[in-house]
Amino acid sequence: MMIVVDVVSWVFIVLGTFLCFSGSVGLFRFPDFFTRLHAASVTDTLGSGLILVALVLQAGSEWLVTMKLLFILAFIFLTSPTSGHALAKAAIHAGQKPKTSDANEAS
């Protein structure tokens, strides 16, 4: 039973780290503010969320730790998308335009 929990937690940790890593690569490589924000919020929400799920699985019988981690998870799932939304709104408000492809601009 232990081995199953361990394997599942490893899967979540590796997935989470991959998302964090790809998010940070995207933060540097994407062309304009909104695509970069998209990459960054993936890191914030799903990357840290998956790692937290793995930690919840590892907490085992320590229910207090499990509950605290679940609270953090809920908090992150509420706040990260909201902060991404607020940033995007602020950028639009400040006059940032999404970079569209040339084909769209011509039409």
Place this chain on the structure above:
Amino acid sequence: MLNVGSHCAIGGLNIDFLINIVLLGFLVCTALAIVFTKNLLASAMLTGIYSLLTAGFFVVMDAVDVAFTEASVGAGIATILMLSTLKLTGFDEDPARHNVKAGLLAVCGVGVLLLYGIVDMPVFGSPTAPVHMHVAPHYIYQSMAEIGMPNIVTSVLASYRGYDTFGETVVVFTAGIGVLALLGASNHVPQSRVAPMSQHIILRVVSKVLIPPIFLFALYVQFHGDYGPGGGFQAGVIFAAAIILYSMIFGLDTARSVISQPLIRLLSAFGVMLYGCVGIVSLLNGHNFLDYSALAHDPLHGQHYGILLVELGVGITVASVMILIFFNFASRVDMVQEEQ
């Protein structure tokens, strides 16, 4: 369980050591970025990141109380206050530069002196370092019998070193008075011109969901400080953060009608007074100033009551001073706009 923790060694290296190296590397990079950034908004945000990294560093060193304070004060409220200052001053650095070479020379000189000072210091983490030989063993072995608190940090902060903490609270209060004297001189408060964000439905709904748990968490940190990391300083800052979030979303005028300014001013003084009064009551009962054993028949109960009251005083003062500073900065923005 996963084989992660202080027992895990990669190529003979302790994992804590690796985490320390990574965190210190990040700290150096952030410090350099702060120096080289021209945009003040970016450097304010970088200062917040620097504080958060330091908090992580403290966690690795098992100093969770300090880490908590650093995260909530340094990365949280200090960044908010800096941003509201920048709203007044503008985001661009003054192009008139001072003498760069003299500054570099001074920094290098101080750096060399500090490195020279390190030579005489005991090895990092050495158990025979002077700091571990003086009063620390007494705190570790005797505090449970003398104070009866599971969290030694709280016993040291509020009881053994109660006088120092009283001084810190007075410093926070003095900062509040200073800001009031400089910015809050006139009683005329203009209507806030900054449009509240309450028309943004997502922000409004999410903050409505979040603000009550933040208040609850602040109270938990306040009253659970005897048993876990936390205490008056952190709780006060978290409490103030919830109110600042409220006034950012629903507008300064709404927040002002909920929280009366004279009451907040009164509360900021009340916290310090509560702290001092606990000391005076113990004086009147024939003990030393801030010796809480005098507060009840059983010395341990007295210590519990004393620490509870003292932490409450700290929390009230810190929360109300932070709210005061934020409100004064924010209404200053409106005053400046009105003058123009």
